[in-house]
Amino acid sequence: MIFEFKKNKLIPLVLIGFLLAACEETNTSEPQQLPATFTFDENLAIEYGKVVSASFEVTAKNVARVDLYFNDSIVQQWKKPSGRISFDLDASYYGLGAKQLTLKSTLIDGKTFSDSRLIRINSDVEPEQWQVKIASSFPHNPLSFTQGLEFSDGVLYESTGDPNRDGSTMVAQVNLKSGAITAKKTLDGNYFGEGITILGNRVYQLTWTEQKCFMYDKKSLEMDTKDFSYTGEGWGLCNDGKSIIMSDGTERLVFRNPTNFQIERTIEVYDKVGPRSKLNELEYIDGKIYANVWMLDLVLVIDPNSGRVLAEIDASDLATVGKGSGDVLNGIAYNPATKKIYMTGKYWSKLFEVTLVKPSV
Numbered sequence: 151m152i153f154e155f156k157k158n159k160l161i162p163l164v165l166i167g168f169l170l171a172a173c174e175e176t177n178t179s180e181p182q183q184l185p186a187t188f189t190f191d192e193n194l195a196i197e198y199g200k201v202v203s204a205s206f207e208v209t210a211k212n213v214a215r216v217d218l219y220f221n222d223s224i225v226q227q228w229k230k231p232s233g234r235i236s237f238d239l240d241a242s243y244y245g246l247g248a249k250q251l252t253l254k255s256t257l258i259d260g261k262t263f264s265d266s267r268l269i270r271i272n273s274d275v276e277p278e279q280w281q282v283k284i285a286s287s288f289p290h291n292p293l294s295f296t297q298g299l300e301f302s303d304g305v306l307y308e309s310t311g312d313p314n315r316d317g318s319t320m321v322a323q324v325n326l327k328s329g330a331i332t333a334k335k336t337l338d339g340n341y342f343g344e345g346i347t348i349l350g351n352r353v354y355q356l357t358w359t360e361q362k363c364f365m366y367d368k369k370s371l372e373m374d375t376k377d378f379s380y381t382g383e384g385w386g387l388c389n390d391g392k393s394i395i396m397s398d399g400t401e402r403l404v405f406r407n408p409t410n411f412q413i414e415r416t417i418e419v420y421d422k423v424g425p426r427s428k429l430n431e432l433e434y435i436d437g438k439i440y441a442n443v444w445m446l447d448l449v450l451v452i453d454p455n456s457g458r459v460l461a462e463i464d465a466s467d468l469a470t471v472g473k474g475s476g477d478v479l480n481g482i483a484y485n486p487a488t489k490k491i492y493m494t495g496k497y498w499s500k501l502f503e504v505t506l507v508k509p510s511v
Contacts, residue, residue, distance in 0.1 A: 185210035186255035187265045189234065194269040196241040197422070198456070205236040206265075212258045219252040220244060241271045246457040247401070247418030247425070273420045278461040280451075281507040282468045282493070289329030290494050290501040292476065293318075298346035298355070298387060298431060299481035299494065302368060306483060309346040309355055311496075312339060319343030321355050321366055326492075329501065335371045337364070345386035345431055347394060349408050354394060356384030363411060378411035388432035388439065390454065395439060397432055401425035403439065403457070417457035419450065426450060426459055433482040435491070440482050447479050449493075463506060468493060472500045 298309035322334035344356035353366040365374035386397040428444040439452040451461035477496035494501040
């Protein structure tokens with residue numbers, strides 16, 4: 151479930167309550183009263199790290215056991231409970247995001263009933279506000295619909311999309327100073343290329359809706375004979391040296407195994423108000439994930455462990471100088487050899503070396 155919020159506006163934390171109540175055996179008679187139900191009718195919004203008190207009511211006398219599930223895991227159990235039962239919810243138990251809380255009651259005769267609520271765990275961190283300062287600029291191919299940007303061994307790599315479906319998707323090696331494409335591999339118009347990342351000797355390239363991840367040799371750009379499949383859309387890629395990190399346009403970031411592309415874990419990106427969706431091109435810099443937000447001149451700095459938004463980078467001044475007749479800001483590259491950061495956008499004629507201006511302590 152995705153909760154949409156407007157940036158910098160406080161929204162009441164009252165969500166539409168709902169009840170998922172079902173007997174797990176087929177029953178054609180009229181619905182029965184649940185033997186155990188939560189005492190709160192509305193979903194809860196909780197700040198990460200906080201512990202809140204909640205309760206449920208046992209209304210039947212033949213309840214043998216009640217199990218409390220947080221997502222798919224049992225977190226507490228009561229045998230032969232009666233009356234009102236209080237319990238504590240630890241909001242740091244499963245990290246940020248929308249989670250399901252389920253109360254499963256088992257009767258003496260073995261019948262089971264469930265009562266469920268969604269709870270939403272927001273970040274406990276107020277994001278810092280950073281600015282982008284231009285250090286220098288370089289030519290950038292204005293025909294490149296930039297989707298991914300990354301350095302490896304001092305070489306700049308770029309991937310592009312294909313809005314016109316005319317075979318413009320490519321993975322390329324680019325000369326930083328001149329902006330010239332020195333080597334490239336293209337895909338036909340059936341594929342709309344998205345983000346790239348480089349791990350080991352492989353370049354990984356997502357596709358938007360085709361659910362394919364292609365791989366290339368880093369030096370020759372020859373395509374691997376195998377590819378990976380995934381479910382959903384592909385937007386941005388980066389890596390932490392061990393896992394491939396993927397965005398899909400929502401608030402979710404998925405960590406994948408580089409050898410088989412299987413999901414290892416997922417985080418949801420939240421600030422103190424709610425989820426931050428439309429995460430696009432990604433870069434991993436000094437232990438943090440940097441994410442372009444699609445359609446905004448904004449980059450988020452994200453804790454890869456919890457999903458908290460640690461900082462917002464305002465790049466509107468960069469877009470004013472660099473966008474011209476181009477499209478949106480998209481493309482972050484960090485050169486670990488020089489510790490310099492570069493940014494550009496789709497169809498921009500310039501690529502910028504930038505410094506990040508943080509608030510003074």
